[in-house]
Amino acid sequence: MNILFIFSRHSGDPHDSTLTKDISDEFARQGANVYVMTMLEERYGQETSLSLENGYHVLRVKTGNYFNTKTKREKVLTILTLPSKFVAAAKKNLSNIKFDLILAHTPFVSSNKIITPLKKFFGCPAHLILWDIFPQNAWDIGIIRNRMIFSFFKRAEIKMLLAYDQIWCMSDGNVKYVREHYPELVTVKIERLYNSAKIIPLQKINRTQLRAKFGYTDSDVVAIFGGNMGVPQRLENIFALAKLAQDEHLLAKFLFVGSGTQTDVLRESVKQLNLKSIQFVEQLPRDEYQDIVLASDIALVSLDQRFTVPNFPSKTTDYCKSGLPILASLDDCSASDYGDFLVNIARCGRFAHAGDAQAWFKEFLSLYQNSALRCKMGANGRKFYEKELDVNNVYHEIVASLVLNLDK
Numbered sequence: 545m546n547i548l549f550i551f552s553r554h555s556g557d558p559h560d561s562t563l564t565k566d567i568s569d570e571f572a573r574q575g576a577n578v579y580v581m582t583m584l585e586e587r588y589g590q591e592t593s594l595s596l597e598n599g600y601h602v603l604r605v606k607t608g609n610y611f612n613t614k615t616k617r618e619k620v621l622t623i624l625t626l627p628s629k630f631v632a633a634a635k636k637n638l639s640n641i642k643f644d645l646i647l648a649h650t651p652f653v654s655s656n657k658i659i660t661p662l663k664k665f666f667g668c669p670a671h672l673i674l675w676d677i678f679p680q681n682a683w684d685i686g687i688i689r690n691r692m693i694f695s696f697f698k699r700a701e702i703k704m705l706l707a708y709d710q711i712w713c714m715s716d717g718n719v720k721y722v723r724e725h726y727p728e729l730v731t732v733k734i735e736r737l738y739n740s741a742k743i744i745p746l747q748k749i750n751r752t753q754l755r756a757k758f759g760y761t762d763s764d765v766v767a768i769f770g771g772n773m774g775v776p777q778r779l780e781n782i783f784a785l786a787k788l789a790q791d792e793h794l795l796a797k798f799l800f801v802g803s804g805t806q807t808d809v810l811r812e813s814v815k816q817l818n819l820k821s822i823q824f825v826e827q828l829p830r831d832e833y834q835d836i837v838l839a840s841d842i843a844l845v846s847l848d849q850r851f852t853v854p855n856f857p858s859k860t861t862d863y864c865k866s867g868l869p870i871l872a873s874l875d876d877c878s879a880s881d882y883g884d885f886l887v888n889i890a891r892c893g894r895f896a897h898a899g900d901a902q903a904w905f906k907e908f909l910s911l912y913q914n915s916a917l918r919c920k921m922g923a924n925g926r927k928f929y930e931k932e933l934d935v936n937n938v939y940h941e942i943v944a945s946l947v948l949n950l951d952k
Contacts, residue, residue, distance in 0.1 A: 545576045545943075546641055548666070550630070550648035550658065552610070554582040558598045560830060563858060564649065566742045570935045572600045579641065581634060583626070583653070585609045594637045605633040610652075627657035634662055642666070645946055649673040656700075656707035669709040669949065671942065673737065674718065677853040680725075685775050685848045702728055710945055712737035717854035717881025733945070739861045740935040746867060746926065747838060754839040758799060758823060765912050766797045767871070768840040770833060771859045773804030778848035781873040783810075784901040785908055786819050796912060798822045799840065801833055837866045841918060842911055845872035845882075849898035854881040864892060864929035869911055869921035873898045890932075892925030 549571075551564045572578040578600035584590055585607060592606045607629055608622030630653070643666040648654045650672070659670050679697035682688040688697070705711065705726060710733045713719045719736050722729065752762055760766055773779060782798060789796040798821055800810075807824070814822050828836070837843070843863035847855055855878045863870050870893030874883050879897055886893035894911070896904035911918050 545571075545645075546643045547571055547576050547578055548634070548638070548641075548643050548646045548662075549578065549580045550646065550653050551580055551582045552649070552651075552653045554580050554602060554604075556597050556602070561742055561744075563739055563741070563861070566740065566935045567647075567938055568600065569598070569742065570939045572598075574939055577641075579603065579638060579643075581605060581630060581638075583607045583610065585611065592633050592637075603633060603637055605629055623652050626652065627655050630658050631661050631665075635665060639665075643668045645942075646670040647673070647942070650676045651678060654704055656704045659704075659707040663707070669946070670707065671710040671712060671945075672705070672708040673712045674722070675714065675858070677718070677721065680853050681776065681851065681855075684851045684853065686850075687775060702726070705729055705732065708732060709949065710735070712942075714739055714856040714858075715854060715881050715885065717877075717884075718856060721854055733949075735941075735945070737938060737941060738933055739856075739858050740933045740938045741861050741865060741929070743930055743934050743936075744865075747834070749835055749838050751839050754835055758825070758836065760797055764795050764797045765842065766799060766840040767842040767844050767908075768799045768801065768837055768868075769844040769846065770801045770837065770862065771857075773800065773802055773807050773810060775806060776848055776851075776855075777804075777806075777846050778873075778898060779806070779810055779846055780813070781846040781898055781901075781904070782844055783813060783817060783819060783822070785873075785904055786821050787817060788901060788905040789908070789912075790819060790821055794912060796821060796908075798844075799825065799836070801825045801828055801836065803827055834862070834866065837862060837868065840868060841915075842908075843868040843870045843893075845870060845874070845895075847873065847875050847878055847898060849875045851875040852877055854878050856882050856885070860885075861929065861933055864890065864925035864933060867922040867926040869893050869918045870925065871895070871904075871908055871911060873904050890925055890928040892921050892928060894921075 549568050555565055568578050568580050581603045584604035587609050594603045607626050610619055610622045613619045654672055663670050679688055679694050683694050688694050713736055716736055719734055722734050786798045845857050872895040874895050875898050883895040886895055894907040896907050
């Protein structure tokens, strides 16, 4: 089986573990002939190249800069010019390969301007892993305010989705939403595919030592948020929680690991609110991040209450892997999907509706005051990870779908 993955990023470190790299690694482990096409930003000063990395082929295509750019103009220019560069590089470097499947993920590397010509050139189907329902999510929270701009992106989204033979969504709620809101996709197969990871043993750590590095004691109850710090996360929800905990003189600490468009604003808000229990840490190496997650007591998820599309945070996989109970503040749409997942499916957490600080504080107290409950929910999450979030499941589901379609 020959498969072409199209990823926005791909680590060359054999020990690194990301949602996309774990999938390509698993396909290679199962014996597939794997090719990955990914971005090589011009800031690195290197040209497009095809090389063997960790047992399979990686085509790094020179593009403009996209991540951590200083201006929106630079990022937009990269998005506009990327499709032609990807298509040209694939045709030049991979023309002798007969691919059985192309698999891409949102956002932007999934463009129909990449997928449609490559499907025709290689004569194979394409699958999409749908992580973002854009532009509706951006419209919901005011990132897009102009109706004409929204309509432009909406038309582009439909064209993109129609380029695929199969769309994989992160949750049942996402599947339901796409089926109900995109009648144009009547011929496209839409199914659920959980974000997955390579199954690794639960790491042993020196909990006391790790916590001390961040100024925490064994008596503290540490709640951690890891990931992007932008408008969608509405981290002010966590600030409200921290304020209530501080007012009650709880031994609760709140650790934010990551960065984003709102980082500076959030840091300033913490100063203004005098929230002494909150600490920010810039991006950590993945192994160090996983260690501090393991040394924490509660994992936090926060979403803006204005969302009308269901969100299923990708950080859930890391949290379940680490055996932490999850406490979430969710918009109404995600509450009926992700909230149901936490409470009834994985039984690994609790949630409250975003904007209701008192209700969320009540759920926080139930975990803060009961270490046995935290352990039980964390163990449930770990069991769910080992059974349902194994990247091996992803391999078998994608292959089964491909074989089924070939038999038709």
